[in-house]
Amino acid sequence: MISKTANSIPAISKVERAALFTLGIDSGSLTAKAVIMDGNRRIVSHSVKQLEFVSEKAVKIAMDNALAAAGLELSDMAYIVSTGYGRRRFSFANKAITEISCHAKGANYVFPDARTVIDIGGQDSKVISVDPLGNVQNFAMNDTCAAGTGQFLEVMARALGVGLEKIGELSLESLTKLKISSMCTVFAESEVISLVAQGHTKADILAAIHEAIARRITGLVGRVGLRQPVIMTGGVAKNIGVVRALEKELGVSITVPGEPQIVGALGAALFALDYALAASQNQNVGTKAPGTENC
């Protein structure tokens, strides 16, 4: 258990803290993310890598990139926390923590006032209610279907022949309101193809897709309860079309951090720092925290 005061930095010198590095890795369904943090809660480096067939390989690349950018070695890390779907895979991690807890903590770091975190990743979406310390108070997650997540958008972008990174901006050019009624990825793709055949513009179709996602997320928000301010994390937050559609559907403005994809890994690095500082308080300053506690 992390102590309730884990967010406050224990009384070791600033110089000692600066030399205390921790690593957070987020092995998601589509991308691997790594964040390195120093003992003064500053992000030293980060990296995002699109997953390949062997996900461990992508995690290693993301991790190596972050280490290289920081000029550090894995052995320099005082504590490592892994998160995401692959969180239990890595023997070098000291602890695995869910992405729900990590996104809450990471979101609290980038936007301490945030009380609701909407995280849409590659294959799932979560709405998390957070307290001022970044602790999870309540959450809801898509449980039976992965429609409306990153992979869903990839399929739709492919069906329309538009690059994933362009669909957000393009959808904002929509002039005519359309409706996608099915959220099943397969049926929605058929609907999209049918709309294309009817001569509708790609911008209108994409706007309809984004609205459909927003309606689905609004259902999750309803289960948790909307508390403002709202922050959006995860890869889909890079899609301005989804963000605008969600703002409209929820009737609130949404903050998107500069690097929404790394928020989970950032939370993991922050948890790792809590553990490393707790360990250093126990006279283990600068050494790797003992034992692994992987689930």
Next chain:
Amino acid sequence: MKIKGSADEILNNLAEITDQPYEKAKEWKKLSGSKVIGLFPMHFPEELIHAARILPVLLQESDEPVTAGHAYYYPFFCGLSRSVIDQAAKGYLDFLDGFMAGDYCIQVVGAGEVLGVLLRKANSMFFRLPVGNQSWTLADITQGLKEIKRDIETFSGEEISDEAIRESIRIYNMNRGLIRKLYEIKSLNPWILNSREIVTIIKSSMVIPKDEHNTILTSLLQVLPNRKVSQKEGVRVFVSGSLCGAPKYDILSMIEQSGAIVVGDDLFHGYRYVSTDINEEMEPLEAIAAHYLEKNKDVPCPTRCDPTTDWPQYLIDSMRKHEAEKLVILMAKYCEPHMFFYPDIKEALEKAGIPHLLIEMEHEVVSLEALRTRIEAFIEMK
């Protein structure tokens, strides 16, 4: 008679029984030359059937996907009723000489009618169990029991004596008492039996002769205190719900693997099944009728529609009694009685500051990895 073996060996034997839940009943039927009646879970008077020297077997949800049964029942009915119908459609329930449906749940009413179509050789019986808890309810339930007793007698060709019912009540009370003793041991040492083992013990009680189960439990109780288990600190969790079918073992294991210790439950394949004894002194049918009202005070059931019980308050009290920190609610998808009460339960728990996680269980579709994340995140919550 004593069953030899360590606690692990006895528990493994029980697990083998529950893996093929009807094999023991088929064996018993062959050896005894007697009959087997299949029951839906929750509220059937097993003691009356036992008193007629017939083996009552509680029908279990199987892990098999519903295929042949699809043609006979709605996809939006609960997994248990759909699975039982599927088993009947596949011929797995052909060993039944009779089955009993009842009116306490609309899905059981419908499933009973479908079984009548699928199990043409089996005798179909219907137990009328009046709901509520008014001044006339006890007499009304007793009347329903008289009617079903008459039907069982017609089916078996023998009259059921009061003495036989009393003896059956005694055997069933013994079974409940022995299982409650296991719960007492677990309350002092929650690691001694994990929740999968508890469910296995109770599930096996539902499908084999009770006197045989009593012998097994007596032996288990003797060796259990010597069982060596690792004691790992964790978040104390109470598991509630799953009112008819046994929860998937994977879900129970996930809860415990996530760093929780299950310190209490009110599952049907758990404490709910054994919470309350039947009075052995009263007139037997009236005693069974009174039991329906009494057990609802101990562990409320939404199908009883009893205005004198408060389900949300019962849950809050159970949390305090077990010193539980968090509550996991297992709700079978399309279980209308449970779904109907959940908004009240949610509101009361939030007001009482009790964190809870609702897990909706489907017969076929369970995204286990996503579920693991939800359970772990819930346990991580401060």
